[in-house]
Amino acid sequence: MMSGPGDPIQFVDLAAQKARIADRIDAAVARVLDHGQYIMGPEVAALEAALAAHSGAPHVITCASGTDALLMALMAFGIGPGDAVLCPDFTYTATPESIAVLGATPVFVDVCADSFNLDPEGLSDGLALAQSLGLRPRGLIAVDLFGLPADYAAITPWAADHGLFILADAAQSYGARSAGARVGTLSSVTSTSFFPAKPLGCYGDGGALFTDDAALADAFVSIRAHGKATGGGKYDIARVGLNSRLDTLQAAILLEKLAILDEELTARRRIAARYSAELDPRYLPPKVPPHVEPAWAQYTIRCAGRDGLSATLSEHGIPTNVYYPRRLHQQTAYRDFPKTVAEDGPASRLSDEVLSLPVHPYLTEPQVDHVIAQLNALADHHGVAESG
Numbered sequence: 001m002m003s004g005p006g007d008p009i010q011f012v013d014l015a016a017q018k019a020r021i022a023d024r025i026d027a028a029v030a031r032v033l034d035h036g037q038y039i040m041g042p043e044v045a046a047l048e049a050a051l052a053a054h055s056g057a058p059h060v061i062t063c064a065s066g067t068d069a070l071l072m073a074l075m076a077f078g079i080g081p082g083d084a085v086l087c088p089d090f091t092y093t094a095t096p097e098s099i100a101v102l103g104a105t106p107v108f109v110d111v112c113a114d115s116f117n118l119d120p121e122g123l124s125d126g127l128a129l130a131q132s133l134g135l136r137p138r139g140l141i142a143v144d145l146f147g148l149p150a151d152y153a154a155i156t157p158w159a160a161d162h163g164l165f166i167l168a169d170a171a172q173s174y175g176a177r178s179a180g181a182r183v184g185t186l187s188s189v190t191s192t193s194f195f196p197a198k199p200l201g202c203y204g205d206g207g208a209l210f211t212d213d214a215a216l217a218d219a220f221v222s223i224r225a226h227g228k229a230t231g232g233g234k235y236d237i238a239r240v241g242l243n244s245r246l247d248t249l250q251a252a253i254l255l256e257k258l259a260i261l262d263e264e265l266t267a268r269r270r271i272a273a274r275y276s277a278e279l280d281p282r283y284l285p286p287k288v289p290p291h292v293e294p295a296w297a298q299y300t301i302r303c304a305g306r307d308g309l310s311a312t313l314s315e316h317g318i319p320t321n322v323y324y325p326r327r328l329h330q331q332t333a334y335r336d337f338p339k340t341v342a343e344d345g346p347a348s349r350l351s352d353e354v355l356s357l358p359v360h361p362y363l364t365e366p367q368v369d370h371v372i373a374q375l376n377a378l379a380d381h382h383g384v385a386e387s388g
């Protein structure tokens, strides 16, 4: 007999994390309430320094959300009407939103069925489409979906050859590594999110940009504070900017969470390794190259008959989620933008087949046993790959 899962399984368990570091969080919050510097207090610079040390990125600029981080990067690149930016069709809404809200045109390209990430082979078609429409191709946003870094080794030389920037949307992948290098250094410009459910989350909204380019870093600092001139006075406005500072309270909370992030990532990787080794091979998770350590924001499998599978798992106390049931170009807001994706291509299959399993760091071994046993009992009906 398989042992029962014990406590109810949460999809994300912020309460367990809170219980672990409650004293430190309370003390950190109390310090901010004491000094009262709610906007750009000392914890903001301390967090930026800690993130720079942790990631290895020379410049880290925090901001109000992962969406604003994308937006600020595109603003610094001067993106606007007439410009095209390539992005995957299978990602969160915020990715193309940051392009479209500036009046530029997102061009949707397909992903790889193996990695769920941007297909480097499809980029040339996206570039050609943008040109044929009379748009100026300026760059691409690569998304590290579910915590697996995109294939920067393939994308970076291609982008350089065509004079395009790469913006790495690492909202789901902070803490991941590729060939030993951390997210934040895999691309010249990287954005991330501190939304509570992300691998490094705060207790509200937050985000950050990482770059090796000092001029861009200056631009980010200016843009997040209404376009204030670098080194200028408060009322010396050099460009159109935003109000996108990270709250001091969130920075204080993130400093405590960053201190346990590596342990949490180790726990996520241990659970993911168990799923990959023990789940029926007819469920297909993304293929992880040997030199890559994902952040495992999600552990996502491809399955058949997804609604039935998730309902049965739910009856057995196993919560699941679907990221994402629709491709971006199928959304009302994005259906008129150009795309190179085939109707029955990889993004289409993924949107029909993906199911994300609990993989948070506070799952117990019996809970993981239970998830594996239930899924394996259903593999004859819900596996997607041929067996053998």
Ligand SMILES: *Cc1c(COP(=O)(O)O)cnc(C)c1O
Pocket: 065, 066, 067, 068, 091, 092, 094, 095, 143, 169, 171, 172, 192, 193, 194, 195, 205, 206, 207
């Ligand atoms: C969460 C997410 C964002 C946006 O982050 P917010 O902090 O919620 O604004 C952007 N891109 C991707 C891929 C995400 O998952």
